[in-house]
Amino acid sequence: MAEERSDMSRDQLLNSAADIAVLLLENGGEIYRVEDSVQRIFRAYGVAGCQVFVIPSLIIISFTDGEGHSHSQIRRMSAQSTDLSRVGAANDLCRRVCRDCPGYGQIQRDLEACRRLPVWPLWAQALACGLVGFSFTFIFGGNWWDSVGASLCGLAIFPVRHMMIRLRTNTFFVHLAASFAAAVTALLLRFWGLGQNLDLMIIGALMNLVPGLALTSFMRDIIAGDLLAGIIRFIESFLIGAAIALGSGFALTLLRPVLGG
Amino acid sequence: MDLFRLYLLPCLFAFLAGAAFCFIFNLRGRMLVLAPLGAAVGWLVYLLAAPLSGDISRSFVATLAAGPFSPWLPRVCKQPATGFILVGLLPFVPGGGIYYTMEHCIAGEIDLFITTGIHTLGVAGALAAGVLLVSSFMRLWGAARHHFRRTLSHKGGST
Numbered sequence: 001m002a003e004e005r006s007d008m009s010r011d012q013l014l015n016s017a018a019d020i021a022v023l024l025l026e027n028g029g030e031i032y033r034v035e036d037s038v039q040r041i042f043r044a045y046g047v048a049g050c051q052v053f054v055i056p057s058l059i060i061i062s063f064t065d066g067e068g069h070s071h072s073q074i075r076r077m078s079a080q081s082t083d084l085s086r087v088g089a090a091n092d093l094c095r096r097v098c099r100d101c102p103g104y105g106q107i108q109r110d111l112e113a114c115r116r117l118p119v120w121p122l123w124a125q126a127l128a129c130g131l132v133g134f135s136f137t138f139i140f141g142g143n144w145w146d147s148v149g150a151s152l153c154g155l156a157i158f159p160v161r162h163m164m165i166r167l168r169t170n171t172f173f174v175h176l177a178a179s180f181a182a183a184v185t186a187l188l189l190r191f192w193g194l195g196q197n198l199d200l201m202i203i204g205a206l207m208n209l210v211p212g213l214a215l216t217s218f219m220r221d222i223i224a225g226d227l228l229a230g231i232i233r234f235i236e237s238f239l240i241g242a243a244i245a246l247g248s249g250f251a252l253t254l255l256r257p258v259l260g261g
Numbered sequence: 262m263d264l265f266r267l268y269l270l271p272c273l274f275a276f277l278a279g280a281a282f283c284f285i286f287n288l289r290g291r292m293l294v295l296a297p298l299g300a301a302v303g304w305l306v307y308l309l310a311a312p313l314s315g316d317i318s319r320s321f322v323a324t325l326a327a328g329p330f331s332p333w334l335p336r337v338c339k340q341p342a343t344g345f346i347l348v349g350l351l352p353f354v355p356g357g358g359i360y361y362t363m364e365h366c367i368a369g370e371i372d373l374f375i376t377t378g379i380h381t382l383g384v385a386g387a388l389a390a391g392v393l394l395v396s397s398f399m400r401l402w403g404a405a406r407h408h409f410r411r412t413l414s415h416k417g418g419s420t
Contacts, residue, residue, distance in 0.1 A: 028286075030343060083287045084344040091341050120284045128284035135278035139271050139304065140357060199364070203357045207278070208285070210354040216346050219389040220396050237385075244356075245363035253367055 008045065010065050012104040017041045018073045019111050020097070021052075021059050023090040028082040030217055031055070032224035037094040044098040055229045056080065056236070079168070082213050089114040126158040129208050133157075133182075137204030142197055146204075149186065149195030153205030156185040161209075171236070172243045175209050179247030182206060184255060191259040202248055209244050211237035268308055275304035279348045288344050299349025303327030307353070317383045320353045324391025327353075342399075346392065355384040 008016075017038045024034045035052045038061055042050035050063040062072035093110050096102070102110075120128075133154025137147045160181040164174040182205040186198055195201050214237035222230035279297025283289075288296055306326035310319045327349040358381030365374040 028343065029341070033341065033343075082285075082347075084292075084341070084347070085287045085289050087343060088340045092339070119287050124284050128281040131281035132278050132285075135274040135281065136352070136356070138274045139278070139352070199357075199360060203360045206360060207351070207354070207356045210351070210356045210359070212282075212347055212351045212354050215354055215385060215388060216350050216392055217343070219392040220346075223393055223396050223400070241359050241381075245359050245366075248360060249363045249367055252364070 008104050010047075010071055013042070013045050013047065014061060014063070014071050014073050016097070016104060016107045018059065018061055018075055020090055020094055021054070021061070022075050022077070023111065023114055024087060025054065025056070025059060025077055026080055027086040027090070028080065028084060028213055029087045029090070030224070031221050031226040031229040033091070034059070037091070040098050041094060044101055055226075056232050079165075081165075083119065086114060086117055089117055122162070126155055129154040129158040132208050133205040135204075136207040137200050140200055140203060142195075142200035142204065146195040146197050146200050149189045150201045150204035152189060153182040153185040153201055154208055156181045157205060157208050172239055175240050175243035176247040178209055179206060179244045180251050183248035183251030187251065187255045187259045206244055206248065209240070211240035214240065268305065271308060272301045272305045275352050276301040278352065282348050282351055286344065286347065288348070292340055292344055296344050296348040299327045299345055300352050303349055304352055317380070317387045320384050321387040321391050323353055324350060324388055325394060350388060350392070353384070353388050355381045358384055
């Protein structure tokens with residue numbers, strides 16, 4: 001163990017810690033989890049006084065080694081997605097690293113394995129979007145036909161959202177377009193006579209898009225003392241809410257005169 | 262029959278919705294069953310809390326009910342709490358409020374637009390306040406356990 005520990009240079013340690021931090025943050029981990037993980041890794045390798053600063057769009061790690069050299073690394077985060085099994089895997093990896101202090105190559109191999117973790121196939125995700133629409137419309141008081149209509153609207157959301165994310169559009173526009181697609185589908189379905197309650201159909205489908213992660217984690221960030229990160233997430237959830245409202249609003253304004261409803 | 266229609270069926274669908282979200286958030290294995298449980302329990306409490314006035318306080322109570330799952334299940338499953346909290350609380354995110362606010366805005370009903378908008382913010386605030394209470398309590402509980410275990414083991418070692 002001791003030899004392995006020594007063959008990790010300070011820069012390699014910094015790189016590994018930053019990689020793990022990026023993996024945690026870009027898949028939806030909380031700010032305090034990222035900061036805590038990095039500090040634990042540095043402590044496990046016997047480096048004291050490591051400084052970490054994380055907000056949803058940036059990671060800064062810095063420390064000074066025994067000879068008085070300062071090392072630091074900045075990682076700019078672009079897009080965030082929510083992949084909780086990767087957060088779990090990165091969390092496990094961090095624990096393993098703190099326990100066994102593996103070498104650089106081993107950590108990089110484990111990181112690659114985390115990045116290669118399987119995601120559910122696209123058809124399963126699309127069906128899940130439909131099921132979300134179906135369930136929520138039913139819960140909110142729609143009848144069976146409304147629920148079936150909402151599941152079709154949910155199915156319409158998925159390809160639009162997927163394509164928009166593929167094209168690297170910003171979060172605001174992704175949600176605007178997806179919500180527009182859901183509302184258009186609902187209007188068309190009602191025009192063709194499927195489902196009576198237009199509002200319930202659209203709401204059920206829109207539950208696919210609501211800013212769940214941002215809304216639940218902004219308070220957790222604020223409690224943990226990360227006020228800046230909390231405010232950023234709060235504004236993010238507010239913007240996503242506005243985008244959803246705008247998207248379905250455009251659809252209703254444009255198509256109601258044509259399709260009625 | 263009424264019990265089934267009014268309580269059991271909505272909770273079943275809350276569970277299904279939570280399970281569907283697990284596919285979208287890429288949760289696997291036992292999490293597919295355990296994480297949606299929080300949503301189902303939360304929704305049951307939301308329905309049972311109907312006597313409480315207004316759905317802001319109902320959402321708050323339901324959040325508190327769905328929350329206590331989060332300290333225990335992550336230890337059992339060796340998974341971060343993020344997934345449990347996220348899936349458990351999603352049914353209470355005010356998607357309907359966002360929609361109706363927009364609809365009143367389009368229809369030009371400014372009074373209703375403002376009222377519904379503030380109400381939506383209120384529901385989101387209730388959710389955040391619930392998360393605040395549950396997470397603070399979790400942290401307190403963890404710190405207290407750590408503290409007492411250390412003092413106990415310290416005493417055990419010295420005697």
